[in-house]
Amino acid sequence: xxxxxxxxxxxxxxxxxCLMIFAADLVTGIITPGFSLxxxxxxxxxxxxxxxxxxxxxxxxxxxxxIGVLSDSxxxxxxxxxxxxxxxxxxxLFTVVQAPVFFFPIRVMVGMAMVCTFFVGVAYVADVxxxxxxxxxxxxxxxxxxxxxxIGSAVGGQVTVAAGYRAGCLVAAAVALAGLIIARVGLAxxxxxxxxxxxxxxxxxxxxxxxxxxxxxxxxxxxxxANNAWYGSTISFFPVYAASLAVGEGTxxxxxxxxxxxxxxxxxxxxxxxTRIPSRRLVLISFGLALLVFGAMAxxxxxxxxxxxxxxxxxxxGIFLPSGQAYVSEQCSEAxxxxxxxxxSTAGGIGSTxxxxxxxxxxxxxxxxxxxxxxxxxxxxxxxxVWIIGLRHPAPIVSAHExx
Numbered sequence: 001x002x003x004x005x006x007x008x009x010x011x012x013x014x015x016x017x018c019l020m021i022f023a024a025d026l027v028t029g030i031i032t033p034g035f036s037l038x039x040x041x042x043x044x045x046x047x048x049x050x051x052x053x054x055x056x057x058x059x060x061x062x063x064x065x066x067i068g069v070l071s072d073s074x075x076x077x078x079x080x081x082x083x084x085x086x087x088x089x090x091x092x093l094f095t096v097v098q099a100p101v102f103f104f105p106i107r108v109m110v111g112m113a114m115v116c117t118f119f120v121g122v123a124y125v126a127d128v129x130x131x132x133x134x135x136x137x138x139x140x141x142x143x144x145x146x147x148x149x150x151i152g153s154a155v156g157g158q159v160t161v162a163a164g165y166r167a168g169c170l171v172a173a174a175v176a177l178a179g180l181i182i183a184r185v186g187l188a189x190x191x192x193x194x195x196x197x198x199x200x201x202x203x204x205x206x207x208x209x210x211x212x213x214x215x216x217x218x219x220x221x222x223x224x225x226a227n228n229a230w231y232g233s234t235i236s237f238f239p240v241y242a243a244s245l246a247v248g249e250g251t252x253x254x255x256x257x258x259x260x261x262x263x264x265x266x267x268x269x270x271x272x273x274x275t276r277i278p279s280r281r282l283v284l285i286s287f288g289l290a291l292l293v294f295g296a297m298a299x300x301x302x303x304x305x306x307x308x309x310x311x312x313x314x315x316x317x318g319i320f321l322p323s324g325q326a327y328v329s330e331q332c333s334e335a336x337x338x339x340x341x342x343x344x345s346t347a348g349g350i351g352s353t354x355x356x357x358x359x360x361x362x363x364x365x366x367x368x369x370x371x372x373x374x375x376x377x378x379x380x381x382x383x384x385x386v387w388i389i390g391l392r393h394p395a396p397i398v399s400a401h402e403x404x
Contacts, residue, residue, distance in 0.1 A: 004136055005268075013128045016186025017121055018141060020080065022148040023179030024117040027087050029152020030159070030172040031094065031110075038165040044100035052103055054357065057228075059111030060349025067115050068123070068342025076124040076338070077187045083116025084183050087176035095166040118145070119345040123337040126329035128188065132275060134329060138322040139271015146264030146318070153260070216280070217340055219389040220328040221347035223283050226382030227320050228348040229355025230290055233375040234259075234313055236356050238297075238306075241368045247303050255307040259314035266318030274326045280386065282323035287383035289316040291376055298372035 008014050036049050044052070071079040090109040097103060121141065129137045152172075159168040242252050270282060293313045300306060328344045329337065355378070359371045 004133070005140065008129075008133065008137055008140060011128070012186055013188040014125070014137065014140075016182055017080070017124055017128075018144040019186070020084065020179045020183045021117060021121050021141060022144040023175050023182065024084065024087060024113075024121075025145045025148030026152035026155070027091060027148075027172045027176045027179070028114070029149040029154075030156035030168050030175070031091065033153055033156060034160050034165050034168065038094075039100045039103060042098075042100045044103075048100060052100075052107055054353050055104055055107045056111035056114070057349045057351075057353030059108050060115055061346055061353065063112050064115050064119065064345035064349060065339065065342040067112070067120065068338035068340070068345070071120045071123060071338035071341075072336065075189065076120055076127060077183065077189050079116050079120045079338075080124060080187060081180060081183045083113045083120070084176055084180035086110070086113035086116065088173050088180060091169050091173035091176055094169040115342075115345055119341050120338065122325045122329065122344075123341045124187070125325075126337055131330075135274025135279070135322070135326050136268075136271045138274070138325040138329070139268040142267040142271065142318070142321040142325065143264055145321075146260065146267060150257070150260045150264060153257075214331055214340075215389050217328065217331040217343060219280065219386045220283075220324060220331065221344050222385045223287070223320070223324055223327075223382055224344050225347040225351035226287070226378055227317070227324065228351030229359075229378055230294070230313075230375050231317065232352055232356040233294070233359055233371055234310070234317075237359060237363060237368055237371045238310060240363075241297075241372075242303065242306060244368065245301055245303050245306070247306075251303070251307075255310050258307065259310045261314075262311045263314035263318035263321075266315045267322050270319045271322040271326070274323055279323045279326040279330065282319060283327055284383060284386060286316045286319035286323065287379055287386070289313075289319070291379045291383060294372045294376035294379060298369055298376065 009018070035052075039049060039052065067079060086109050090106050090113065093106050093109075094103075097106070122138070125137050125141050126134055152175075155171065156168045159171055239252055242255070247255075273282060290313060293309050293316060297306060297309050300309070324344075328340055331340055359374060362374050363371050
């Protein structure tokens with residue numbers, strides 16, 4: 001495994017995209033944790049905070065397909081570089097706005113930057129690797145991503161304490177600029193897949209629309225929708241439930257740090273496993289683990305056990321990321337990969353936008369513990385849909401695209 005890992009990292013185009021995505025998620029880790037408090041300090045109320053949180057998901061819904069198609073027609077490097085540029089500009093703009101309402105266009109920019117980097121990056125990794133390498137490559141990509149967020153959260157917290165949130169945003173802008181330079185210098189302009197042999201350029205519109213009928217792409221997209229909804233439940237409602245059990249902010253921060261570490265640690269081994277176990281089965285395993293976790297969370301009020309369950313949820317999330325990325329990449333050729341990833345990202349945007357809103361309504365009606373039962377039900381439905389499609393279509397339909 002180590003030989004294969006070093007072989008991937010010695011390739012400039014692969015090492016560059018890993019460094020770029022590390023920088024992108026480091027920026028996210030610096031900005032995200034303290035944003036709500038920063039906005040409240042400028043006069044935002046909780047309703048506005050919720051709206052600002054949802055705008056990124058809405059942006060993903062509206063922009064994922066156009067950005068994916070753009071990456072098919074104009075190249076991944078241009079789109080990835082554009083995403084890092086958006087991170088530079090948005091990070092700086094956080095430091096100059098004077099009223100919380102002006103955060104809306106900045107959050108739109110952040111949402112577009114995430115699509116351009118995190119999701120088009122998946123298509124780029126698939127472009128520059130052979131099918132037998134992709135599982136390990138996605139595990140490596142997801143590990144760099146997770147490590148960036150872990151380090152970014154720590155750096156952002158320290159800088160914010162020492163010099164304020166705006167100083168943290170300036171650090172984020174500098175990191176994003178470094179990521180932009182890495183993208184421009186290190187990424188291949190027109191990466192050639194070592195296996196697909198697909199022709200350059202985007203597919204015709206009719207062929208792009210036909211992707212919507214691919215059963216395994218539908219299954220991967222449903223899984224991403226449910227995964228984003230369960231992630232929203234974890235981020236938004238676990239802290240509220242833990243606080244109701246007298247868990248302090250310091251302990252809660254430790255719990256989430258452990259979750260992030262466990263999630264990151266699970267990604268590379270999962271990527272390696274995709275070379276031996278079909279990616280869709282690993283997606284099902286991640287959903288099964290999440291189903292057990294959320295069911296158990298709903299039934300316990302012991303703080304240390306909740307922390308343990310949160311760490312296991314991190315493992316489930318870490319298993320899903322590389323296996324879900326591998327699953328969606330198997331459904332298309334290079335020419336349609338951006339469009340397929342756009343569909344996958346759009347579904348995730350629906351989950352990250354609608355999931356928290358629905359779960360918030362449930363929390364208001366029946367209490368925060370009911371959120372975990374609802375999340376478990378949502379995960380069970382996602383698991384069932386992916387399972388049914390997998391039974392009806394036992395092998396991913398790649399050949400149809402490869403000859404396109």
